Amino acid sequence: MSIKKGRFTIENLENVQINIGSVVSSGKAEEKEIPKGLTPAPEIHELRDWDLKLLDRYEAAYSPVCDMCCYCTYGKCDLTGNKEGACGINMEAHQAREAMLRTLTGAAAHSGHGRHLLNNLIERFGADYPIDVGPSDIKAPLTQTIMGIKPETIGDFVPVLDYVEEQLTQLLATTHMGQEGSAIDFESKALHAGMVDHLGMEVSDIIQISCLDMPKSQEDAPLADVGMGIIDSTKPVLLCIGHNVAAVTYIMDYMEEHDLFDKIELVGLCCTAHDMTRVNDKAKIVGSVSKQLKYIRSGIPDLIIVDEQCVRADMMRETSKLHIPVIATNDKIMYGLPDRTKDDIDDIIRDLSSGDQPGALLFDYEKVGELAPKLVMKMAPIRKEKGITALPDDDEFKKLASSCTMCGACVIGCPQGLDIDKAMEAAAGGDLTLFEELHDKCVGCGRCEFDCPKSIPILNVIEKAAQKVIREEKGKVRTGRGQVGDPEIREEGVNLVLGTTPGIVAIVGCPNYPDGSRDIYDIAEEMLKRSYIVVTSGCSAMDIGMYKDDDGKTLYERYGGRFLKGNLLNTGSCVSNAHISATTIKVAAIFARRDINGNFEEIADYVMNRIGAVGLAWGAYSQKALSIGTGCNRLGIPVVLGPHGPKYRRAYLGKPYDKDKWNLFDARNGSVVNVEPAPEHMLISAETKAEVLPMLAKLCFRPGDNNLGRMIKLTHYIELSEKYLGALPDDWHVYVRSEADLPLAKREELLKKLEEEHGWKIDWDKKKILEGPARKVDVSFQPTNVLRLCKGASE
């Protein structure tokens, strides 16, 4: 008998369904691909040598959030001052364990999402459904590099996720007491978790791009509306929150079939929103996760569908007060709701619209697809008639603001330390400007309300006060384009490696910004003007689209979406971050013709030494952001976090003053070359936008830059330092290898400084540097950290 991958039902046996995954007895999978490469599907220890190289140069620096450990009943143990707990673990190793656990949590969230989606899509489309990501031969760069296989169908990803899940289980096991005791090995494990995370993300996004007809490497993907001000609340408003678009696609299909897009406002929050617009550009994006509680409190949504990740835990308390029914569609979030999967749709609608039940679990997505539009249309008139909102009216607002005693308890409770008390005082006197400013800096967490002795619903007051600003929150975001296509790499790879395109700046992650969302728009604009390729995803991609220039245009409308210098690319949702790291792999494969199959170490080594790419997670808050960052780090891509970043407990910091840490090999002959500290750090944080801008430019330096490339990069580093920090950076000269590295416009001035301040010898007739640089430029230099990659050498 010939069995194809996928699903079949046995006749006369109702509800029996057999899913065939990797065990296949016929068809293509018979010639099951043998994984290629040096380290296909590596176990935890197999890339440890690479990790140790990284960690030797970029030492882990720990910043404990809590000085104790309470993992087992021997504890609590006081580990202050690097003391050991009862089991013998010291503070350093425990912090490494804590950071590893967060990385693992993030990786599990992505790959759990991926597994759910894969099961769903195999059921709908069959395991033989082909992968289609656009005009690329390298369809799954991370999968090829890590697993050593080249998937062709979505079913080929089943063993990939099997591998991911096995690694995550093994890694999780090491957090148990009495397992790993070494900080550096916890770091190696964290790097492994980060790598595996990128693999899980790649699977998640490729399968949805392929099956759900999302844009495929499309530089001119359509623009979607974003912002709290774009929603037409005269229509029933159906709000979807989370990260997994599976259930929502059935709603969209039903709405298309029944011509309901004109009648219902379908909106999303967080990454589900991104993916909704990738499936159907009639969907709209409310905004990032920090808008969640604010938008619920506005009372505008008539029905909420939740899936997974970054959904508020207090959802039911908030929504039941406002008579907004909630449909939960995923095992990860069930809120104690009754499972109504097997029930009749009309019965469910009756119980939810009457308020008898605040919400329901529904795992049959066909039912979700039909129920959601029907229910939202039923809810809207009921709720509108009652005028339900949590926001106070004008009189109440005045009363609330005036009842504030300026005690400051809320300010101490607020994670951002916002001056709520001063804004209350001003508002009581009729001045709303402080609250209007505070609204954007407020991450919508609601913590302040728990501390107010006057029980003022502070978030409602903020949102009421900021209504004028909120109405104007209307932006555009280019819908997620997915991967960077091979043809784009062919065109731009050379510029990146030589440095003539100064770098890739990936602005990604969550909205826990230190000073409001405008910062990342400003950062993106500054780097775009300087011809960096700005790549974005997730909540950051939304916030970048929220601001406009004088002509009313967003950055997405002003800059192209191609992988080319000075372009702005939105890859998509959180899981689309995989395409950013994958892009560097593609450069290694296509431009440098490296064999990527099962060859992680060599590729990471290439990326670290040649490709000027840096990640910025300015508002990183989630564990996922840490795992994405850690995965980038293992691949040799440095990452910068905002000032909340040290709460992740660990950074990877270089020591530019320690010359011995900056030795590389020249792959042509294995000789040791002492190079400038580039990239200087692997995982670091910054306090302000002004500090981070020059840092991003600096982290794009690579030992492999040619003169023109280094000159361009140095120009931006110097200009950004002068513009934002008011001076030349102290270390600019460290990156000068010859006069040709110097910015043209300043060459003479800088030569003078090199002579006077650094004692370099200059030939003034020829305007040449005679003595001073740590090394000369050698156009054929092949920098590597891996001795075995050198000609004639073995490690």
Place this chain on the structure above:
Amino acid sequence: MAAKVLDTTKNAVPFDRANVPGPKIAKAVKAEVAGKFISKAKRPLLIVGTAGGDDGVIDVVKSMAEKGIPVAATGNSIKRLKEEGIDATYVNLHALVSYLKDPNWKGFDGEGGYDTTIFLGHTYYYASQLMSTLKNFTKIKIISIDRHYHPNAQQSFGNLKPDDFLKALDVVVAQL
């Protein structure tokens, strides 16, 4: 005189209520005590965050620099400090704490590490987290003369009103 009634030890609760690190937390100290503590340091380092460039605070930074305390300008404080003619070195705070932890780091002047760090003008949670590196992995003394109580320091002011904060800083400077 206002400075006499000023008590900087009051309201010593973490600014960000949940920022309770463990058994060892900073002693809330009077401004005079903080000043004396700093004046006794052999190798002090004043670490100034972005708000160290704020009006009022910058004068204190200037006075301390003039008394010979080396200044590390973190965040983007360097711009304002340079404008005021203060001799300071830009360094990223995260990187700085890892250098401080390294016994081989020679300091900004090549003379070796520092025995006392003085924090002023920082984003609260940022400085708090990075003080925890120094607290747990070095023997360096940490004193916060910032506006808010820092449990990860050894000595800190309690949470102060803006006016009292500036007064307290004047008291500190007077001790140097």
